Amino acid sequence: MNTAASTPPPLLSVRGLCKHFPVMSRGFRPRVVKLIKAVDDVSFDLAPGETLGLVGESGSGKTTTARCVLRAITPTAGNVLFHLPGRAPVDLVRLSDGQLKPLRQHMQMIFQDPFSSLNPRMTVGDIIAEPLLLHGLAGKAEREDRVADMLARVGLKPDHRVRYPHAFSGGQRQRIGIARALIMRPALVVCDEATSALDVSVQSQVLDLLKELQHELNLTYLFVAHNLDVVRNFCDRVAVMRHGKLVELAPTDQLFAAPAHPYTRLLLSAVPSPDPDVPMNFNVGEELARLDACA
Amino acid sequence: MVSLNDEAAPASDAVLEVEDLRTHFKTDDGEVAAVDGVSFVVRRGRTLALVGESGSGKSVTSHSILRLIQPPGRICGGRMLLRSARAGDIDLARLDERSPLLYRVRGGLVSMIFQEPSSALSPVHTVGDQICEAILLHQTVNKAEARTRAIDMLGKVGIPDPAHRFTQYPHELSGGMRQRVVIAMALVCRPELLIADEPTTALDVTVQAQVLGLIRSLQREIGCSVLLITHDFGVVAQMADDVAVMHRGKLVEQGPVRTVLKHPQHPYTRALLDALPSRHASRRA
Numbered sequence: 001m002n003t004a005a006s007t008p009p010p011l012l013s014v015r016g017l018c019k020h021f022p023v024m025s026r027g028f029r030p031r032v033v034k035l036i037k038a039v040d041d042v043s044f045d046l047a048p049g050e051t052l053g054l055v056g057e058s059g060s061g062k063t064t065t066a067r068c069v070l071r072a073i074t075p076t077a078g079n080v081l082f083h084l085p086g087r088a089p090v091d092l093v094r095l096s097d098g099q100l101k102p103l104r105q106h107m108q109m110i111f112q113d114p115f116s117s118l119n120p121r122m123t124v125g126d127i128i129a130e131p132l133l134l135h136g137l138a139g140k141a142e143r144e145d146r147v148a149d150m151l152a153r154v155g156l157k158p159d160h161r162v163r164y165p166h167a168f169s170g171g172q173r174q175r176i177g178i179a180r181a182l183i184m185r186p187a188l189v190v191c192d193e194a195t196s197a198l199d200v201s202v203q204s205q206v207l208d209l210l211k212e213l214q215h216e217l218n219l220t221y222l223f224v225a226h227n228l229d230v231v232r233n234f235c236d237r238v239a240v241m242r243h244g245k246l247v248e249l250a251p252t253d254q255l256f257a258a259p260a261h262p263y264t265r266l267l268l269s270a271v272p273s274p275d276p277d278v279p280m281n282f283n284v285g286e287e288l289a290r291l292d293a294c295a
Numbered sequence: 296m297v298s299l300n301d302e303a304a305p306a307s308d309a310v311l312e313v314e315d316l317r318t319h320f321k322t323d324d325g326e327v328a329a330v331d332g333v334s335f336v337v338r339r340g341r342t343l344a345l346v347g348e349s350g351s352g353k354s355v356t357s358h359s360i361l362r363l364i365q366p367p368g369r370i371c372g373g374r375m376l377l378r379s380a381r382a383g384d385i386d387l388a389r390l391d392e393r394s395p396l397l398y399r400v401r402g403g404l405v406s407m408i409f410q411e412p413s414s415a416l417s418p419v420h421t422v423g424d425q426i427c428e429a430i431l432l433h434q435t436v437n438k439a440e441a442r443t444r445a446i447d448m449l450g451k452v453g454i455p456d457p458a459h460r461f462t463q464y465p466h467e468l469s470g471g472m473r474q475r476v477v478i479a480m481a482l483v484c485r486p487e488l489l490i491a492d493e494p495t496t497a498l499d500v501t502v503q504a505q506v507l508g509l510i511r512s513l514q515r516e517i518g519c520s521v522l523l524i525t526h527d528f529g530v531v532a533q534m535a536d537d538v539a540v541m542h543r544g545k546l547v548e549q550g551p552v553r554t555v556l557k558h559p560q561h562p563y564t565r566a567l568l569d570a571l572p573s574r575h576a577s578r579r580a
Binding site for chain 1: 346349369453499500501502503504505507508511526527528529530531532534535552553556557566567568570571573574575577578579
């Protein structure tokens, strides 16, 4: 038990997570004709203060995994142990909705699309304050203070609170989404393609902001992304998913320098490098087909 | 503007010369110069990448070339000289909206691949009908011959079982397959210039690699030039011979890819390259 004192227990332990979607036949008496295994036996740990990148192509199950972790959807099987410091670990999969609600303030999500994730009929101040209101956490005066504080932290002006989302650019909207997620002072933040919709220069600013806030507020990130360059730059460890399975999980430098799984190697070789002297692999298609034939 | 053409191209080498192009949009707050005096040359058999952030005017430039600008926008100045080997010199900026020559240019001499393959394809026509339509518009062949050529082209873009796919609708295909169909449609008439507007932005990285490889090999086979519109410097580095960097409707820098990417002269180009996660200092603790 000596080691437990030196390394803190993981904030999140995911074990054998599965999410299967049944495909029903059409007709009078629908039957299950197929089972789509969107997430299939996924396990990983997330240490407090760590950033874990979850990468994969579309349909690989990375977003479904993230949503299962937050219990936005209920997994088919598996455990998601959430261990807040100073409290007993709880299995999010086994909790009822009522038991989950007080825990929800400790886990928040930042979405991909800054245009559809903000209510166009609410002012920015109301959007950011809404989580506090829903959880009945602060009085009116305190809410106002915390919104003002959060706006300043994400680099927006205090008078922006009375404006509506349409008045803001994509990068600014993403900052509003970040403010809304962080006003609850969550322990775990799931960023689902949080910078994918942004231009490179804006993406760079938002990544800087996320890193800065992580240090200030001691946040743990589960960073879902498809851009491998962003993940390499931002994450401490990287998990690669394909067809619902976790194919490789390794510290970032190790994964990029010496990928162990053939799929990871192929994925990395397909990324076009901005250095014209580093050639990319145009034959990924045939090599993927060969890989699947071997399996 | 910083120009770095170390090997000045002779004029005859050009397939498209754009000179001082201006495309403006009327808005309530006055005229917006989306493209504000842009000049560049696409050389025969080569690839020019037009790179910039959203709103920089790169797509408006490409749409201007094919005269696809709709009111409140209009091309209000400049010259776009298409030096066609088949049809001679044509100033696209001065062509009449309804001239038969413009219809010959669109899809015949110059064709275009769009970012979103699902919106570039008609959902109510089969893949085969859409490719045949392009062939029948631009080539003097009968329907049976058009069908043979379309199936042949589907095979060339790497679609398995092309005769069966010919009869399918776009919704039955994956995103990567749809983009292959769009490429087949664009290249079936062997254009002299292919404009590819963010052709792989909507695709996964392994599919992107295949589609880019396909564009490259077909470009070599047909011998066409490519104007590649993109925001991704990785795609620029791997695909283009020359690059032009666009910012707020103006070209800030252009030159050979290796020179511009390795030794950017303009502060904006430098800032853009420094913002790339692969070039930016690691944000890890």
